[in-house]
Amino acid sequence: MSGNGAPELSVRDVGDLRVAVIAAQWHEKVMDGLVEGALRALRDLGIGEPTLLRVPGSWELPVVAKTLAGRGYDAVVALGVVIRGGTPHFEYVCQGVTQGLTRVAVDTGVPVGFGLLTCDTEDQALDRAGLPGSSEDKGHEAVTAALATVAALRSVSEPGR
Structure with missing residues (x-):
């Protein structure tokens, strides 16, 4: 199971x-x-009132994340799924989205919750989707990780203060 070894995050x-x-x-x-x-x-x-935006596919996640990070959001959570097919499309999309979301976080300083499932099969994706019977809940985990990162950044004082 891919969730083995995951930290127990406490966010307050x-x-x-x-x-x-x-x-x-x-x-x-x-x-x-x-x-x-x-x-x-x-x-x-x-x-209680997060902003929820739906985009056509995972490829569009980075550009929207960057726009929202620049509009004053404290954290952005990106959710998507790419399931392997018979062409290199899977690798291109997974790599592009991963690099794009990483760049958004590093360039803006706004934590980005990484909820992009990159699975070989639909069954693997369903098992990570947080549905009844799923072994993992990656949407929940992506939020928790992003907000734990915000809390960690808040705990560090700025230089000279």
Whole structure:
């Protein structure tokens, strides 16, 4: 199971954050599970009105994440799924989206929750989507990781203060 060894994150005092969730539309059942897990995590953490945007596919996640990071959001959570097919398309999309989201976080300083499933089969994606019977809830995990990163950054004082 890919979730073995995951840290138990404790996140507190983040109810004041402005958070956006961006979700691809491909693979509706998987995406519905990821979005529900992300929204549940936000509710559990006291964030009642996050922004939720749906984009055509995973490829569009980085550009929207960058735009939102530049508009004052404290964290952005990107959710998508790419399932391997018989062409190199899988590698190009996975690599491009991963590098794009990494660049957004590093260039803007806004934590980006990485909820991009890169799976060999649809069954693997469903098992990570947080649906009833799934072994993992990657939407929830992406939110928790992003907000734990915000909390870590808040704990570091700026130089000269």
